[in-house]
Amino acid sequence: MDETQQLLLWRWSTVVQLTSLAMVSAFFALLAHANPRPGLRWWARAWTANLVALAATTVYWMAQSDAAFPFVAATYVAGKTVFTALLAQGAWSIVRPGNRLFTTRSLAIAVVVYAVTAAIFLRDITAVGIGQHSLIGVLMIALAVALWRSGADGVTWLIGGIAVRGVLALAEAGAYLLQWQRPWRDAAAALVEPAATFLATSSSFDTGAEWLIVLGSVLAVSERGRRALEASHHRLEVAQDVLRLLADRDPLTGSINRRALRDIFNEVQTSGAMLLFFDLDGFKQINDEHGHAAGDDCLRIFANALTESFRPDDKVVRYGGDEFLVIARGLDAEAARTRIEDLTERVKRNAGPIWCGFSVGISELEPGGEPDVALQIADQNMYKAKSRVR
Numbered sequence: 001m002d003e004t005q006q007l008l009l010w011r012w013s014t015v016v017q018l019t020s021l022a023m024v025s026a027f028f029a030l031l032a033h034a035n036p037r038p039g040l041r042w043w044a045r046a047w048t049a050n051l052v053a054l055a056a057t058t059v060y061w062m063a064q065s066d067a068a069f070p071f072v073a074a075t076y077v078a079g080k081t082v083f084t085a086l087l088a089q090g091a092w093s094i095v096r097p098g099n100r101l102f103t104t105r106s107l108a109i110a111v112v113v114y115a116v117t118a119a120i121f122l123r124d125i126t127a128v129g130i131g132q133h134s135l136i137g138v139l140m141i142a143l144a145v146a147l148w149r150s151g152a153d154g155v156t157w158l159i160g161g162i163a164v165r166g167v168l169a170l171a172e173a174g175a176y177l178l179q180w181q182r183p184w185r186d187a188a189a190a191l192v193e194p195a196a197t198f199l200a201t202s203s204s205f206d207t208g209a210e211w212l213i214v215l216g217s218v219l220a221v222s223e224r225g226r227r228a229l230e231a232s233h234h235r236l237e238v239a240q241d242v243l244r245l246l247a248d249r250d251p252l253t254g255s256i257n258r259r260a261l262r263d264i265f266n267e268v269q270t271s272g273a274m275l276l277f278f279d280l281d282g283f284k285q286i287n288d289e290h291g292h293a294a295g296d297d298c299l300r301i302f303a304n305a306l307t308e309s310f311r312p313d314d315k316v317v318r319y320g321g322d323e324f325l326v327i328a329r330g331l332d333a334e335a336a337r338t339r340i341e342d343l344t345e346r347v348k349r350n351a352g353p354i355w356c357g358f359s360v361g362i363s364e365l366e367p368g369g370e371p372d373v374a375l376q377i378a379d380q381n382m383y384k385a386k387s388r389v390r
Contacts, residue, residue, distance in 0.1 A: 053079025154223025
């Protein structure tokens with residue numbers, strides 16, 4: 001392939017890459033606007049810088065002005081370096097949220113110094129190609145290794161795209177090096193012609209690698225979005241459980257609230273349960289003579305004694321006011337009486353100067369029976385017991 005054909009091929013592949021970069025830049029700009037994640041913002045700026053770098057070289061090839069070469073070289077190396085740096089920053093913000101590899105100020109200073117140095121010392125395309133592609137290759141491969149070592153999930157395609165782009169950059173630097181060595185006709189002379197052809201088509205290869213990076217970036221963001229959504233859903237479920245627990249618990253005694261009674265009955269209806277309906281004796285008199293604080297203390301003492309006297313799986317419900325209901329699955333009448341006696345002793349030990357006496361009515365909910373009927377019977381039996389106490 002002669003030099004004219006190589007030049008035409010280079011221009012064609014460059015135009016293809018320029019068009020591709022314009023599409024990618026617009027895509028990331030819109031994506032970052034719709035989804036304001038730090039990684040997307042960095043990537044939108046990165047691809048814009050890459051587009052500027054390639055546009056500068058395209059304008060140079062169209063104008064063919066040697067006087068403008070230092071400016072073009074400075075713009076190209078600055079754009080490519082900023083692209084690589086911001087690409088790395090965006091990727092790092094995905095795997096290490098909140099962390100930054102550098103400050104904007106430090107990056108700006110480094111890029112300006114590097115661009116000015118390149119404009120002064122890199123006097124031709126070959127020198128720029130060797131220097132800039134070597135830098136891009138080293139940085140890209142270092143970034144791919146860092147992302148791989150981070151152990152982050154969902155960045156496999158991103159790592160692959162960055163690694164491929166880094167290898168291509170090093171290959172392009174080697175091809176430029178062969179062009180630079182061409183006058184010496186050394187042992188690598190046989191590779192000069194293939195290297196020139198590779199450089200003429202390298203923009204097409206770069207485009208493919210960059211689209212792989214785009215794919216990896218989108219997949220990484222999607223994975224992070226999915227994980228964030230799952231975490232948010234989990235936090236919402238935990239919050240709902242806490243709210244449900246608060247709603248189903250009496251704040252004064254810590255017993256189950258009456259609103260949870262229907263769910264409890266649904267649980268025990270098939271197996272049956274023993275119902276024990278408690279009512280404190282003379283509770284109104286306690287409030288009238290000793291104050292509501294003393295009444296609250298009496299309720300807490302009685303609820304704690306109930307919880308301690310019955311089994312952990314038995315449900316202690318504050319039915320309303322000074323009424324409590326215990327729903328005990330698998331408890332027979334004899335065992336129920338034993339626990340009531342234990343409850344009486346506990347209340348005596350903890351009541352202090354104010355006696356928190358109680359009456360209790362018992363009924364049995366048969367398997368498949370009607371909970372409301374069993375509850376009504378327990379309530380009636382409790383009132384019978386209270387009448388006997390009076």
